[in-house]
Amino acid sequence: MEVVDELSAFLESVSLDELRGIMDVALKDTWRRQSREAIGVARELLNERGLTRAELRNLTREIAPALGFELGRQTRETVDEVVDLSYRLGQEQVGLGLTSTFNRTDVRAIRWLEEHHEFWIGNRYDDATQARIVRAGQEVLERGLGRAEAGRVFAGEFPELLSKDESYWELLSNNTVTRSSEFGRVEGYVKSGVQRIRIDAVIDRRTSDICEEMDGKVYEVDLLVEQRDALMDAEDPEDVKAVAPWPASAEELRDKSEAQLAAEGVVMPPYHGNCRTRTVIL
Incomplete structure (x- = not known):
């Protein structure tokens, strides 16, 4: 009962906008940290081997864990908590208690929301970032620079390529909270008739x-x-x-x-x- 009371008190003090902010900060902070790791790996490879088409493919494979799986792993707990709280607040706005008992539909909906939005975090690298890195690398290669010089140039441009994902995390945070709270409202409407x-x-x-x-x-x-x-x-x-x-x-x-x-x-x-x-x- 004490745990339920604590959860209820917390939910009464938090808003959907605050949950958006919590997720946005967590995603951006983790992305920046993992980007620094990826930049370090990229610079080491480029300075050591220079840039060729083969090395460009190798580089994208080498940095993938930091910007894909590891990013998802480090943010999963925060995302799951934001989904759960957004869903509960959605139901509360329909008039149900903040700590009302979940049925099977609630549990399934929350699990789907968690998996769906975790996908868009873990797959951001494969879905968009990797393609942007490859395009930029190919543009450097097309300048006709030598292998070593191309590597130095691309190493200098690399950090900016990753910074372009900042706005994506804000959009994902906003949409995660909106969809999660709407799912909560829908089942709240059903429960309330x-x-x-x-x-x-x-x-x-x-x-x-x-x-x-x-x-x-x-x-x-x-x-x-x-x-x-x-x-x-x-x-x-x-x-x-x-x-x-x-x-x-x-x-x-x-x-x-x-x-x-x-x-x-x-x-x-x-x-x-x-x-x-x-x-x-x-």
Whole structure:
């Protein structure tokens, strides 16, 4: 009982924005630390062997553990805690107790959210960073420099290549909290017997055209449940994108009914990177 009381007290003192900040700081700090390790490895290899196409391939393999597996391992605990707390706060905003008992759906949803967002951390290197490093290395090689000189030039450019991922971690943190809290709300609606919800955008100078267009739309909770379950059944990230695609523009949404939007996968937030929109009881 004491543990439950402590958790409840903590949840009452923390907000979703604070959870976004906690995850953002953890991801960026770990990325910077692992980047320094990768930069050290890269400089040592480049200074020793210079730069050739073969050495470029070897370099990307050598730094992969620091920027992939190890990054994911060091941030996993924080990510899992942020997911759990965001989910609980989502349910609390529906009116359920902060420490209400989880059912099987809650447990499955949280596990899926953890695995899904851990994937985007551990695979960031394979998904984008490695390609950027290879392109930059190839550009250096195309300058016609000698092996040793090319190595020195690329070693000097290498730190900037990794710094470009900073904004990605903020986006991932924001979207992790938004999706986790929305999953919590969905099961909260089910537990509370809520039938319909309204899309509630934060309207200010930062509001996107997409969220302005979605603001005020009304959905049956069954549609949210259907999308949530489809997301949890998705076998890979591409399936996730197909189940809940982000609209390219507000024009795609105009003059469409909620049923038409749902058929296209536009149901639950987030609707784009750094989306602040949420669902609320009608």
